[in-house]
Amino acid sequence: DIVMTQTPLALSVTPGQQASISCTSSQSLLRSGEETELYWYVQKPGQSPQLLIYEVSNRFSGVPDRFSGSGSRTVFTLKISRVEADDVGLYYCMQGIQFPYSFGQGTKLEIK
Amino acid sequence: QVQMVESGGGVVQPGRSLRLSCVASGFTFSSRGMHWVRQAPGKGLEWVAVIWYDDTNKYYSDSVKGRFTISRDNSQNTLYLQMNSLRAEDTAVYYCARHDHFYGMDVWGQGTTVTVSS
Numbered sequence: 001d002i003v004m005t006q007t008p009l010a011l012s013v014t015p016g017q018q019a020s021i022s023c024t025s026s027q028s029l030l031r032s033g034e035e036t037e038l039y040w041y042v043q044k045p046g047q048s049p050q051l052l053i054y055e056v057s058n059r060f061s062g063v064p065d066r067f068s069g070s071g072s073r074t075v076f077t078l079k080i081s082r083v084e085a086d087d088v089g090l091y092y093c094m095q096g097i098q099f100p101y102s103f104g105q106g107t108k109l110e111i112k
Numbered sequence: 113q114v115q116m117v118e119s120g121g122g123v124v125q126p127g128r129s130l131r132l133s134c135v136a137s138g139f140t141f142s143s144r145g146m147h148w149v150r151q152a153p154g155k156g157l158e159w160v161a162v163i164w165y166d167d168t169n170k171y172y173s174d175s176v177k178g179r180f181t182i183s184r185d186n187s188q189n190t191l192y193l194q195m196n197s198l199r200a201e202d203t204a205v206y207y208c209a210r211h212d213h214f215y216g217m218d219v220w221g222q223g224t225t226v227t228v229s230s
Contacts, residue, residue, distance in 0.1 A: 001174075039216040041157075048207055048220040049149075049157060060215060092157055096216045099171035101147075101159040 002027050002095050006104035014112045019080040021107045023093035028073040030097075037097035040069055040078050043106075044089040052091075053078065085111050114138040114219050116191075116208050121224035124198055134191040134208030134221055142166075142186035145211035148193050150204035151223075158204075161193065162211065176202075198228045 003026040013019045023038070030036045040053035051060045053069040056076060066081045080087055088111055093104040120132040134146070148160040161172045161182040170182050181194040191208050205225050209217035 035214075037216070041217075043157075048222055049209075049217075050220065051215060051218050054215045054218075058214075060218065090156075094157075094159075094216065099162065100173045101162075103157040103159065106156040 001100055002029075002098060002102050004093055004095055004102050004104040006091075006093060006107050008107060009105060010108040010110070012110045012112050013080075013083045015084060016082055019083050019087070019109055021078045021091055021093075021109075023071075023076045023078070023104050025074045025076075025095055027097075029095050030073050036072065037095055038069075038071065038076050039094045039096060040067075041092045041094060041103075042087075042089045043092070044086075047089075049092065080109075083109075083111065087111070114210070116210065116219065116221035118206065118208055118221045118224035121206065121226045123227045123229060125230050126199060126228055128198055129194070129196045130198060130226060132193040132195065132206055132208075132224055132226070134193075136189045136191065136208075136210070139210070141184075141189040146182075146184065146191045147209045147211060147217055148182060148191075149207045149209055149217070149220075150202075151207070152201070152204040155204075160206070163191070195226070198226075200228050202226060203228050 007022045035055045038056045041049040043049045057069045090106045118134045147162045163182045179197045183192045205223040207223045208221045210219040212218040
């Protein structure tokens with residue numbers, strides 16, 4: 001099974017500053033030279049998870065361009081520029097290349 | 113709009129069974145794979161199971177394999193999770209999520225809470 005590891009597990013950011021979350025996978029998430037099956041989700045307080053980024057770097061519909069994803073094979077990063085109060089929540093990376101799908105432990109973003 | 117509504121959660125004793133439902137609307141349910149994902153209190157997300165759009169394939173996490181069964185009724189736009197031999201560690205909010213080839217799990221329900229306790 002693929003293990004997903006996120007760092008840090010918590011971060012506190014001043015509004016307007018940048019937040020960065022790292023995610024590593026125990027195996028490559030590159031599917032036979034095609035897409036890389038790495039996704040980012042956010043779970044805001046009291047809500048269901050919602051998709052932010054698909055296939056490493058593509059923003060889902062309605063996601064502000066303050067959110068950006070990067071990386072390849074086993075090392076990935078989610079960056080949130082100009083953090084706002086509404087960005088508070090738990091951020092998860094997830095691999096979708098093989099079953100069982102697996103999530104990182106989650107990173108709790110707080111605002112200073 | 114695209115929506116999924118879970119139901120069937122509740123308090124159940126260890127060893128007993130429960131069936132969760134997820135009713136979908138706003139999209140062609142019969143053309144989409146569907147997942148169950150759970151979240152134990154204060155914990156992260158755990159993928160549970162997936163079923164192909166046409167019911168030809170199903171996969172499970174090791175933690176539920178042999179105890180849980182995912183199924184669907186495309187005529188009723190409904191996804192199910194039959195949970196048998198429940199354990200305390202199955203206590204969680206259970207979400208259904210729609211599968212998309214590009215987006216992964218792109219739409220999630222609001223969740224239903226299962227508590228396994230004597």
